[in-house]
Amino acid sequence: MPELKVCNKCGVLHAGTGAHCEQCKRRRPKQQATHAHVYNDSRWKALRVTALERDGHRCQQCGSYDRLVVHHIVEVSSRPNLAFELNNLQVLCRRCHRGEHNRRRTHERKLQ
Numbered sequence: 131m132p133e134l135k136v137c138n139k140c141g142v143l144h145a146g147t148g149a150h151c152e153q154c155k156r157r158r159p160k161q162q163a164t165h166a167h168v169y170n171d172s173r174w175k176a177l178r179v180t181a182l183e184r185d186g187h188r189c190q191q192c193g194s195y196d197r198l199v200v201h202h203i204v205e206v207s208s209r210p211n212l213a214f215e216l217n218n219l220q221v222l223c224r225r226c227h228r229g230e231h232n233r234r235r236t237h238e239r240k241l242q
Contacts, residue, residue, distance in 0.1 A: 165206045168213045177214055185221035194223040201227050205234075 134143045137151040144151035168174055178200045188195055201222045204212050212218040222230065 165213075168206055168210075171214075173214050177216060177219065180216060181219040182221055184216070188221065189223035189226050190220045191222060191226040191229075194225075197224040198222070199224060199227045201230060 134145055135149075136142070137144055137149070137154055140151060140154055142151050142153075146152060146155075148155065181200045182198065187198065189198060198221055201220050202213065203218050203220055206213045209218075
């Protein structure tokens with residue numbers, strides 16, 4: 131019998147291998163694919179390392195050293211010209227990164 135996991139998005143038990151149930155996987159926007167031209171660029175790979183080194187390989191919100199991502203402060207979709215600007219990047223752990231995007235979505239809904 132496969133091990134059951136709790137979906138990180140909706141909380142439903144699922145037997146999949148990822149963090150999300152099949153239904154949530156289908157609903158999730160493919161940000162990586164949308165901005166593949168940025169994330170596959172050699173400039174991004176070098177800039178990502180520079181940002182990690184600048185921020186001491188620590189989350190800039192909680193100080194964690196685990197599961198780090200380099201976050202665009204101003205989204206690539208709204209300001210593509212800032213995609214490769216070091217000043218527009220900050221290192222966050224996945225938990226804080228998710229929180230940033232949740233706050234952003236909440237703020238955008240309030241503006242609508």
